[in-house]
Amino acid sequence: GQQLNQSPQSMFIQEGEDVSMNCTSSSIFNTWLWYKQDPGEGPVLLIALYKAGELTSNGRLTAQFGITRKDSFLNISASIPSDVGIYFCAGQGGSEKLVFGKGMKLTVNP
Amino acid sequence: GAVVSQHPSWVICKSGTSVKIECRSLDFQATTMFWYRQFPKQSLMLMATSNEGSKATYEQGVEKDKFLINHASLTLSTLTVTSAHPEDSSFYICSAGLAGNIQYFGAGTRLSVL
Numbered sequence: 001g002q003q004l005n006q007s008p009q010s011m012f013i014q015e016g017e018d019v020s021m022n023c024t025s026s027s028i029f030n031t032w033l034w035y036k037q038d039p040g041e042g043p044v045l046l047i048a049l050y051k052a053g054e055l056t057s058n059g060r061l062t063a064q065f066g067i068t069r070k071d072s073f074l075n076i077s078a079s080i081p082s083d084v085g086i087y088f089c090a091g092q093g094g095s096e097k098l099v100f101g102k103g104m105k106l107t108v109n110p
Numbered sequence: 111g112a113v114v115s116q117h118p119s120w121v122i123c124k125s126g127t128s129v130k131i132e133c134r135s136l137d138f139q140a141t142t143m144f145w146y147r148q149f150p151k152q153s154l155m156l157m158a159t160s161n162e163g164s165k166a167t168y169e170q171g172v173e174k175d176k177f178l179i180n181h182a183s184l185t186l187s188t189l190t191v192t193s194a195h196p197e198d199s200s201f202y203i204c205s206a207g208l209a210g211n212i213q214y215f216g217a218g219t220r221l222s223v224l
Binding site: 098 | 116153207212214215
């Protein structure tokens with residue numbers, strides 16, 4: 001099935017550093033979602049974006065819906081050890097189905 | 111936030127048996143629920159869309175007779191893996207849709223078929 005291009009695939013950072021990740025698509029989406037998944041758990045919603053150009057924050061997380069509607073990025077500032085996990089972007093077009101990126105594995109060294 | 115409960119969290123079964131996984135939306139009604147499969151170190155793969163009161167819509171390549179889905183009420187959908195075999199071993203995750211097209215996910219079910 002269709003997948004989004006999510007990059008980078010993994011990152012190793014020191015505690016306190018910022019991290020950025022992005023997703024791109026060949027298709028236009030109406031909604032962009034960012035999820036975090038811990039090992040053996042289901043994804044947990046971090047941020048939802050509904051409008052092109054929208055910039056939304058949730059604590060140390062900031063995400064933007066690209067103006068072309070084909071991309072989105074997520075920033076995490078001042079990382080902490082509990083930020084480790086896999087981050088997925090997901091896009092939603094005309095139907096309720098979500099298209100997922102391949103995920104970005106984040107490791108934070110204390 | 112919306113809570114989706116999935117049960118069981120882990121099941122081990124013998125080859126040839128059937129396994130039922132439940133997905134419940136605890137504090138909201140969901141006319142649509144989704145079932146995903148996830149292999150290790152991979153992304154989520156949509157298996158089917160479960161609609162309350164009607165037949166599920168399966169993604170291409172997913173055997174509907176193998177993976178039976180029932181959405182009996184606005185808060186419950188079940189996935190039954192029939193005649194399970196070792197290649198069916200995987201992590202199965204459900205989600206329920208809420209207003210604004212947001213999907214909230216259950217905690218997943220780890221299925222191991224011996």
